[in-house]
Amino acid sequence: QTRIITIANQKGGVGKTTSAVNLAASMALAGLNVLVIDLDPQGNASTAFGIDHYEDASGSFDVLLDGEAIADMMSAAEGFDSLWVLPATLDLAGADIELISTVAEAERPFLLKAALADFLADHEMDYVFIDCPPSLGMLTINALAAVKEVLIPIQCEFYALEGVQQLLRTIEFAKERLNPDLEVSTILLTMYNSTTNLSASVVEEVRGYFGKKVLETVIPRSIYVAEAPSFGQSVMTYDPGSTGAVAYLAAAREITERKQKG
Amino acid sequence: QTRIITIANQKGGVGKTTSAVNLAASMALAGLNVLVIDLDPQGNASTAFGIDHYEDASGSFDVLLDGEAIADMMSAAEGFDSLWVLPATLDLAGADIELISTVAEAERPFLLKAALADFLADHEMDYVFIDCPPSLGMLTINALAAVKEVLIPIQCEFYALEGVQQLLRTIEFAKERLNPDLEVSTILLTMYNSTTNLSASVVEEVRGYFGKKVLETVIPRSIYVAEAPSFGQSVMTYDPGSTGAVAYLAAAREITERKQKG
Numbered sequence: 057q058t059r060i061i062t063i064a065n066q067k068g069g070v071g072k073t074t075s076a077v078n079l080a081a082s083m084a085l086a087g088l089n090v091l092v093i094d095l096d097p098q099g100n101a102s103t104a105f106g107i108d109h110y111e112d113a114s115g116s117f118d119v120l121l122d123g124e125a126i127a128d129m130m131s132a133a134e135g136f137d138s139l140w141v142l143p144a145t146l147d148l149a150g151a152d153i154e155l156i157s158t159v160a161e162a163e164r165p166f167l168l169k170a171a172l173a174d175f176l177a178d179h180e181m182d183y184v185f186i187d188c189p190p191s192l193g194m195l196t197i198n199a200l201a202a203v204k205e206v207l208i209p210i211q212c213e214f215y216a217l218e219g220v221q222q223l224l225r226t227i228e229f230a231k232e233r234l235n236p237d238l239e240v241s242t243i244l245l246t247m248y249n250s251t252t253n254l255s256a257s258v259v260e261e262v263r264g265y266f267g268k269k270v271l272e273t274v275i276p277r278s279i280y281v282a283e284a285p286s287f288g289q290s291v292m293t294y295d296p297g298s299t300g301a302v303a304y305l306a307a308a309r310e311i312t313e314r315k316q317k318g
Numbered sequence: 319q320t321r322i323i324t325i326a327n328q329k330g331g332v333g334k335t336t337s338a339v340n341l342a343a344s345m346a347l348a349g350l351n352v353l354v355i356d357l358d359p360q361g362n363a364s365t366a367f368g369i370d371h372y373e374d375a376s377g378s379f380d381v382l383l384d385g386e387a388i389a390d391m392m393s394a395a396e397g398f399d400s401l402w403v404l405p406a407t408l409d410l411a412g413a414d415i416e417l418i419s420t421v422a423e424a425e426r427p428f429l430l431k432a433a434l435a436d437f438l439a440d441h442e443m444d445y446v447f448i449d450c451p452p453s454l455g456m457l458t459i460n461a462l463a464a465v466k467e468v469l470i471p472i473q474c475e476f477y478a479l480e481g482v483q484q485l486l487r488t489i490e491f492a493k494e495r496l497n498p499d500l501e502v503s504t505i506l507l508t509m510y511n512s513t514t515n516l517s518a519s520v521v522e523e524v525r526g527y528f529g530k531k532v533l534e535t536v537i538p539r540s541i542y543v544a545e546a547p548s549f550g551q552s553v554m555t556y557d558p559g560s561t562g563a564v565a566y567l568a569a570a571r572e573i574t575e576r577k578q579k580g
């Protein structure tokens with residue numbers, strides 16, 4: 057049974073891409089089959105795995121707007137035996153507008169869901185992670201309509217708390233109108249800075265609000281995490297002993313174990 | 319002559335809001351008349367100045383979608399003599415879709431420009447800063463159509479470089495189709511971390527590409543900058559001696575001085 061997880065938060069720079077990349081890398085290094093779908097036109101997740109995503113490259117734009125099959129548009133990530141990436145290209149930025157003029161309103165939110173159903177009918181994947189842009193437009197809506205689980209990364213900083221209500225409302229809307237199975241399954245606290253009370257108070261507030269959904273593992277701020285993508289690597293392979301890598305490995309293990317408990 | 323500056327970058331978490339807030343605060347503390355326009359539905363800039371922006375509060379949504387006057391929707395920022403904020407409310411998140419169904423396509427990009435022209439006809443402002451969400455939708459397009467100058471904050475991290483090309487193309491599009499006076503006047507490097515080569519290499523690359531447009535002043539990563547909004551303050555008043563506050567003051571001075579040189 058494939059577990060498909062959308063990583064969403066319209067607040068910018070909270071660690072969506074970094075979490076998608078490093079959780080996927082951790083699972084793949086543990087021998088699981090993993091697909092990363094990059095829905096952010098900036099293509100940061102594609103870059104992190106060293107995958108070309110210039111304007112006309114194959115990717116998620118072709119799947120959503122031209123009905124191409126995921127299997128034909130995805131690339132294998134170098135250095136991994138069982139990790140594939142459906143890259144994002146710049147033309148994805150125009151998806152919201154293009155979808156309005158080319159696809160009937162009722163079908164628009166379900167393009168990714170349909171493509172994923174086709175793909176998983178004959179490809180064995182253990183995990184699929186979907187990286188979203190920092191907005192609540194049609195790309196994020198497609199990601200919410202396609203999954204049972206949402207993982208929300210929350211940066212341990214003040215502004216990051218503000219947007220959570222808005223995100224929860226959007227998820228609620230998607231659950232009511234598009235996808236009754238949708239749940240916020242996981243909250244991952246990121247960029248924890250131990251030198252300030254600010255981080256600790258954010259952690260306390262988030263645990264108070266979300267309870268057990270919040271992973272025990274908190275990802276610390278670590279320079280090696282930020283350096284890794286400039287070498288086309290995940291921190292898991294760039295510096296496996298760093299606090300960031302150790303934390304992402306522990307978070308990945310927690311996520312896989314939670315599944316077993318159901 | 320009022321100087322109106324849009325602060326834009328679709329990459330999330332690069333310091334758009336932090337720069338809008340602290341540059342505006344610096345200018346206001348120096349006695350200038352300053353207006354901050356918050357176009358981000360998350361309303362982080364509104365929060366930073368301690369301004370209520372619950373769902374039905376007055377703000378930029380009313381100006382763009384109901385034709386209200388800026389002067390009637392703005393609030394004075396507490397603790398300042400000459401700083402006003404046009405707050406963002408959550409309903410702004412629906413602006414893209416609502417504008418498509420209520421305003422003719424040709425007029426949509428110019429709603430803010432028209433409202434600002436009315437406002438400045440009888441309100442003396444030295445600076446107007448417009449904070450944008452991390453996307454290139456109709457809110458950011460309105461901000462680009464309304465100004466002569468764009469300030470692009472670039473975080474001194476790897477992913478931040480990826481999105482710049484896309485942003486420059488959008489600005490070029492806005493200049494050709496909507497606003498021939500539009501220029502990228504200022505590049506501000508943010509969250510510089512002196513403990514890693516990554517920051518230094520980003521600075522080098524950005525100075526190499528943008529030359530003189532890049533401010534001499536680079537904003538360092540400073541925990542006091544991140545803490546200030548949790549007290550409803552700018553770092554300028556929260557901890558004026560911190561490296562972050564000193565840098566934003568220097569950046570504000572550089573911006574005002576550049577104007578004089580024309």
Ligand SMILES: Nc1ncnc2c1ncn2[C@@H]1O[C@H](COP(=O)(O)OP(=O)(O)OP(=O)(O)O)[C@@H](O)[C@H]1O
Nearest residue numbers: 068069070071072073074190277278281282330475
């Ligand atoms: N634990 C960490 N320690 C240090 N730096 C981090 C950490 N996690 C992420 N970063 C850095 O912070 C920045 C923001 O992270 P990232 O790009 O993953 O966030 P995002 O939510 O995907 O952003 P966007 O909203 O633009 O998609 C990046 O430069 C990244 O390298």
Ligand SMILES: Nc1ncnc2c1ncn2[C@@H]1O[C@H](COP(=O)(O)OP(=O)(O)OP(=O)(O)O)[C@@H](O)[C@H]1O
Nearest residue numbers: 068213330331332333334335336452539540543544
């Ligand atoms: N110089 C700095 N030092 C330390 N932290 C900073 C600095 N500048 C910004 N921050 C923090 O980094 C986070 C991102 O900054 P900010 O919210 O201003 O970015 P943004 O570009 O406006 O984000 P968004 O894309 O969501 O609108 C915030 O938590 C902020 O407090």
Ligand SMILES: [Mg+2]
Nearest residue numbers: 072073096100
């Ligand atoms: Mg991202």
Ligand SMILES: [Mg+2]
Nearest residue numbers: 334335358362
């Ligand atoms: Mg912001």
